[in-house]
Amino acid sequence: MSMTAVAQVFPFRVNNHVVDELIDWSNIPEDPIFQLTFPQPAMLSIGDLALMLGLVRRGRDEEIKQAARQIQVNLNPHPAGQLDLNVPTMMDQPLPGLQHKYEETVLFFPAAGQTCHAYCSYCFRWPQFAGMDGMKFASHETDGLVNYLKAHEEVTSVLITGGDPMVMKTSLLRRYIEALLAPELEHVASIRIGTKALSYWPYRFLTHGDSADLMRLFEKVREEGKELALMAHFSHPRELEPAVTRQAFRAVRDSGATVRCQSPIVKHVNDSADAWVELWKQQVRLGAVPYYMFVERNTGPNRYFQVPLLKAEEVYRKAFRHVSGLARTVRGPSMSAMPGKILFIGTAYVYNEEVFVLRFIQARNPEWVGKPFFARYDPTATWFTDLKPALGEKEFFFEKELRQLTEASAEAKAAAPHPVGGGTKGRQGMRQDSHVRRAQRV
Ligand SMILES: *Cc1c(COP(=O)(O)O)cnc(C)c1O
Ligand code: SF4
DSSP states (O other), X not given: OHHHHHHHHSOOOOOHIIIIIIOOGGGTTTOHHHHHHSOOGGGSOHHHHHHHHHHHHHTOHHHHHHHHHHHHHTTOXXXXXXXXXXXXXXXXXXXXXXXXXXXXXXXXXXXXXXXXSSOOTTOTTHXXXXXXXXXXXXXXXXHHHHHHHHTOTTOOEEEEOXXXXXXXXXXXXXXXXXXXXXXXXXXXOEEEEEESHHHHOGGGGTTSTTHHHXXXXXXXXXXXXXXXXXXXXXXXXXXXXXXXXXXXXXXXXXXXXXXXXXXXXXXXXXXXXXXXXXXXXXXXXXXXXXXXXXXXXXXXXXXXXXXXXXXXXXXXXXXXXXXXXXXXXXXXXXXXXXXXXXXXXXXXXXTTEEEEEEEEEEESSGGGBTOXXXXXXXXXXXXXXXXXXXXXXXXXXXXXXXXXXXXXXXXXXXXXXXXXXXXXXXXXXXXXXXXXXXXXXX
């Protein structure tokens, strides 16, 4: 009963592979993969759980739906300015299936890829899966993407993401990827696909209907002189164990594609150094590159999953010590926050004050990247917005500029149809009015 109630708010989906190969049913509910895929009662507040239980018991569909929607809306469905700040414009028209936050990388959300083979219970994309109106990113066609990229030579990497683009048929994926191989897009050096399929549906790369075709598509990208990288989600070493998963890794690598692995650190699933040591070791063994350890975003059921920054950094540091240099490519714990991707590096004493040391590894303004900065020591902080500047500073070094960028972005949008650069210039134009251009993009 409580599962039914929670599932109204947090949509869930599993498949045979997850149920039969990944979950240890003798260890329920603690099993990490069970926690990773099945919604748990404690994800709702006591009040919300009681409300949903009552409604489910009385069984009025419309009321259940409305209450679930209300709870979802209160769970910060679009954190970090996702909806307002990252959607780029072209000729003053927003391009809703794209996000362009960091100069060199564009995210593309194909409409048919906005679901997954199974759902991770911590997933921050749940508004997409729950079909919350007006809150979906999705693009139906490639023209907008290609035209935007032609006008933005600073973009070297396109990340096709979702949901999970690997739920799409190969023929559809081919349309998007081949469009990116056009000679006018020579500046796009790499195509990435964000996916959980290597874990949740490895058959996608092996025996699934059009998997041979998929491998040929990957090969073609390589032959055209571009990198194809699968950005694979792996949360727990168990996901790497099945023989079929290892075969899928081999098939992908044989196609010339590379695999980079990333995941957030979340309570109940992988909040121990042992889990990460094993995860990174196995990834290297399979020829994959450990890439990011994320901090769980401040959205959805994050209260259930959140790990204090101090603990996340301790897990990262302890695990990092026990892997070879080949696994030390991994960066973390990293917060994808509004101003950029922020690493929590650890604590230090500066002028007798114990502080958190932070550093951007990606930022809305590339000038911010790499410079260490300090926040007050806070053992309870779980996200960047919990942190306050240290050493008597009133704000972090980038905040004034961030305000200017976001205000300029709002003005640029409000000023339409007045042309504001419109994305028709090449790199030269980008330099001349970089302030306005960047403002449009934030
Ligand atoms: C992480 C991320 C990227 C990719 O950043 P890389 O440093 O190139 O891996 C791009 N856009 C957004 C919005 C991101 O969060
Ligand atoms: S694979 Fe990624 S997008 Fe899909 S449910 Fe898991 S976290 Fe969400």
